[in-house]
Amino acid sequence: MFHWLEKNxxxxxxxxxxxIAFAGLVEILPNFAEASxxxxxxxxxxxxxxxxxxxxxxxxxxxxxxxxxxPFKSETDRYGQVSLSGEYAYDxxxxxxxxxxxxxxxxxxxYRTTDWHENHMWDPKSVVPQSIMPAYKHMxxxxxxxxxxxxxxxxxxxxxxxPYGDEFKGTRAAWEAHKPKVLADAKLITADMKNKDVKDAVxxxxxxxxxxxxAYMNRLK
Amino acid sequence: xxxNAALEYDYSVAKLFTYTTILFxxxxxxxxxxxxxxxxxxxxxxxxxxxxxFSRLRPVHTNTVVxxxxxxxxxxxxxxxxxxxxxxxxxxxxxLMFMGKFHFWLYFxxxxxxxxxxxxxxxQSKEYAQYEWPIDIVIVLIWVSWGVSxxxxxxxxxxxxxxxxxWYYIATFLGIAMLYLFNNMSVxxxxxxxxxxxxxxxxxxxxxxxxxxxxxxxxxxAVAFGFTVPIVAMVYYFLPKESGQAIYSYKLSLLSFWGxxxxxxxxxxxxxxxxxxxxxxxxxxxxxxxxxxxxxxGSAINMxxxxxxxxxxxxxxxxxxxxxxxxxxxxxSTLEGPIQAIKSxxxxxxxxxxxxxxxxxxxxxxxxxxxxxALFHMAPRMFKREIYSKSLIEKQFWLxxxxxxxxxxxxxxxxxxxxxxxxxxxxxxxxxYSFIDxxxxxxxxxxxxxxxxxxxxxxxxxxxxxxxxxMTASRELTQEPQFRSPMA
Numbered sequence: 001m002f003h004w005l006e007k008n009x010x011x012x013x014x015x016x017x018x019x020i021a022f023a024g025l026v027e028i029l030p031n032f033a034e035a036s037x038x039x040x041x042x043x044x045x046x047x048x049x050x051x052x053x054x055x056x057x058x059x060x061x062x063x064x065x066x067x068x069x070x071p072f073k074s075e076t077d078r079y080g081q082v083s084l085s086g087e088y089a090y091d092x093x094x095x096x097x098x099x100x101x102x103x104x105x106x107x108x109x110x111y112r113t114t115d116w117h118e119n120h121m122w123d124p125k126s127v128v129p130q131s132i133m134p135a136y137k138h139m140x141x142x143x144x145x146x147x148x149x150x151x152x153x154x155x156x157x158x159x160x161x162x163p164y165g166d167e168f169k170g171t172r173a174a175w176e177a178h179k180p181k182v183l184a185d186a187k188l189i190t191a192d193m194k195n196k197d198v199k200d201a202v203x204x205x206x207x208x209x210x211x212x213x214x215a216y217m218n219r220l221k
Numbered sequence: 222x223x224x225n226a227a228l229e230y231d232y233s234v235a236k237l238f239t240y241t242t243i244l245f246x247x248x249x250x251x252x253x254x255x256x257x258x259x260x261x262x263x264x265x266x267x268x269x270x271x272x273x274x275f276s277r278l279r280p281v282h283t284n285t286v287v288x289x290x291x292x293x294x295x296x297x298x299x300x301x302x303x304x305x306x307x308x309x310x311x312x313x314x315x316x317l318m319f320m321g322k323f324h325f326w327l328y329f330x331x332x333x334x335x336x337x338x339x340x341x342x343x344x345q346s347k348e349y350a351q352y353e354w355p356i357d358i359v360i361v362l363i364w365v366s367w368g369v370s371x372x373x374x375x376x377x378x379x380x381x382x383x384x385x386x387x388w389y390y391i392a393t394f395l396g397i398a399m400l401y402l403f404n405n406m407s408v409x410x411x412x413x414x415x416x417x418x419x420x421x422x423x424x425x426x427x428x429x430x431x432x433x434x435x436x437x438x439x440x441x442x443a444v445a446f447g448f449t450v451p452i453v454a455m456v457y458y459f460l461p462k463e464s465g466q467a468i469y470s471y472k473l474s475l476l477s478f479w480g481x482x483x484x485x486x487x488x489x490x491x492x493x494x495x496x497x498x499x500x501x502x503x504x505x506x507x508x509x510x511x512x513x514x515x516x517x518x519g520s521a522i523n524m525x526x527x528x529x530x531x532x533x534x535x536x537x538x539x540x541x542x543x544x545x546x547x548x549x550x551x552x553x554s555t556l557e558g559p560i561q562a563i564k565s566x567x568x569x570x571x572x573x574x575x576x577x578x579x580x581x582x583x584x585x586x587x588x589x590x591x592x593x594x595a596l597f598h599m600a601p602r603m604f605k606r607e608i609y610s611k612s613l614i615e616k617q618f619w620l621x622x623x624x625x626x627x628x629x630x631x632x633x634x635x636x637x638x639x640x641x642x643x644x645x646x647x648x649x650x651x652x653x654y655s656f657i658d659x660x661x662x663x664x665x666x667x668x669x670x671x672x673x674x675x676x677x678x679x680x681x682x683x684x685x686x687x688x689x690x691x692m693t694a695s696r697e698l699t700q701e702p703q704f705r706s707p708m709a
Contacts, residue, residue: 094432138270
């Protein structure tokens with residue numbers, strides 16, 4: 001049979017494809033529906049938090065930080081309750097990471113504050129003297145893309161039935177109507193911040209990346 | 222009727238991909254060395270503003286070496302090996318010639334766009350699948366054009382039986398196509414709304430645990446079909462060609478090929494041990510990872526036994542040295558991976574530097590060594606000149622071997638040290654170390670790793686210099702060498 005396959009590239013390719021496709025079908029499909037169910041009470045991300053998640057993705061925080069607390073006492077002591085599948089139901093993409101050069105962040109909102117993040121992102125050594133993390137000062141001046149975050153919320157609502165309210169529509173008018181809500185959320189964050197430029201930017205209607213990122217960090221609980 | 226006259230093979234596309242192999246290899250390793258140094262000396266994060274931090278550069282490093290260097294090497298060797306084992310010249314078909322060149326230029330432009338998009342921060346944040354949807358579409362087109370070349374060449378072949386290398390090239394094409402398509406399924410938000418926000422942005426089709434499963438089904442097997450399968454294709458062609466020895470066992474190559482195809486894909490979930498993925502999937506990942514030793518070692522042993530009775534070539538021919546050491550590193554790496562996939566070992570190893578250590582003994586020791594040896598073998602045949610300097614290859618070999626050993630030993634120690642410190646408790650059961658203690662202790666190992674990067678990069682520059690000199694200034698050959706590559 002193998003000799004025959006080696007002379008018939010078409011059937012050879014079909015054979016290879018069947019053999020390699022098999023595992024994915026068996027391993028991924030059976031659990032698909034169950035794994036996408038949220039835990040009770042899980043709220044979708046707000047637009048500001050989504051914008052923060054984009055900052056997290058843009059600067060590839062995932063390169064050094066995980067968001068997955070494994071079921072070991074040493075991990076639950078350090079980071080909090082073990083992670084549950086349903087907690088990730090609205091995470092597109094998942095951000096578990098594969099390397100902990102820095103600590104896990106899945107429940108960082110439980111033990112770090114807005115103020116701490118502001119100091120830490122400006123100069124990590126100011127709060128953790130031996131830190132090897134770079135400073136992310138550009139997040140204090142770059143403006144977060146909240147319109148794209150809103151478009152993401154509408155998309156996941158329409159395509160994946162993520163439970164956002166009826167006011168989330170894909171029109172520009174709906175976005176303009178929602179924008180003040182995002183700014184109000186941002187002002188709740190800047191109320192605990194001290195950087196004057198960041199506060200001024202939010203007053204003027206622009207939300208620096210750091211504000212969105214902190215909103216996202218605070219949400220991780 | 223088959224003519225007896227030797228075919229004049231057309232290497233123009235193989236040459237183009239050879240140039241990009243050298244270019245992207247240099248860039249990818251340069252960035253790799255820089256980010257390794259950043260972990261030891263964090264001040265190095267601030268050389269390029271927002272674009273120079275470890276986190277922004279790390280995906281650029283991985284993508285440049287995976288999709289830049291390695292894929293270029295795969296394509297370069299395919300456009301060389303394909304013609305020769307199928308006994309057909311690219312020059313015989315104007316269409317295939319065009320497709321080959323189209324494939325190259327689309328690839329080159331796509332690679333530049335992709336790199337810029339990563340530097341700007343357009344990322345799906347899925348490892349080795351960072352590119353946003355417009356880049357994904359370009360990548361699909363590149364892949365399809367390679368498919369046309371691959372199956373086009375097969376379509377007009379004179380040698381009816383596909384040589385082992387061709388099995389592996391076909392599997393590379395199919396495997397990556399399937400994995401890449403399914404893992405990158407996403408909905409562009411701009412088109413799902415009335416044109417709101419950034420046109421580049423999209424949202425993954427899968428969420429949470431499902432996304433993790435699909436991603437590591439992809440991530441693990443992109444390694445399989447990018448770093449293993451096509452490299453095995455190379456060693457099956459270039460080792461017998463360079464040594465003049467026949468492959469040791471056809472049956473072993475059959476067993477290894479079909480075994481590898483069947484087993485590899487199951488092992489992806491070993492990246493998700495102790496995660497929220499169901500237990501049975503984790504166990505499947507562990508078990509199949511162990512089984513994977515068989516087909517992997519099957520190929521490697523087949524290669525080593527091919528040298529049976531001819532081990533003297535190891536001292537005489539540096540290219541044989543590269544290929545034999547590559548096969549040996551392949552054995553090391555494919556034993557180390559399954560060990561890390563055992564649940565109790567993984568509990569310590571996961572999230573630590575042992576994982577990048579494992580990746581790099583495979584990639585630096587196996588993939589890069591094999592690709593460099595392949596290009597060295599091809600150069601005298603493509604450019605009709607002897608290799609510029611044998612002594613330079615010898616020096617490069619020892620320099621890079623030292624670098625690989627430094628890399629993986631330092632990362633083994635770093636990884637296990639950190640893994641043990643994370644879980645260490647005192648007599649009352651309290652954690653002994655704060656997180657930052659477990660980072661500070663790693664500084665010397667990070668410094669050793671950065672040094673190994675500098676050594677390896679230097680070795681690669683010696684390779685690049687030797688290749689460029691071979692292309693331009695070396696003694697010309699009047700006839701094609703049969704086995705051993707001539708070198709000055």
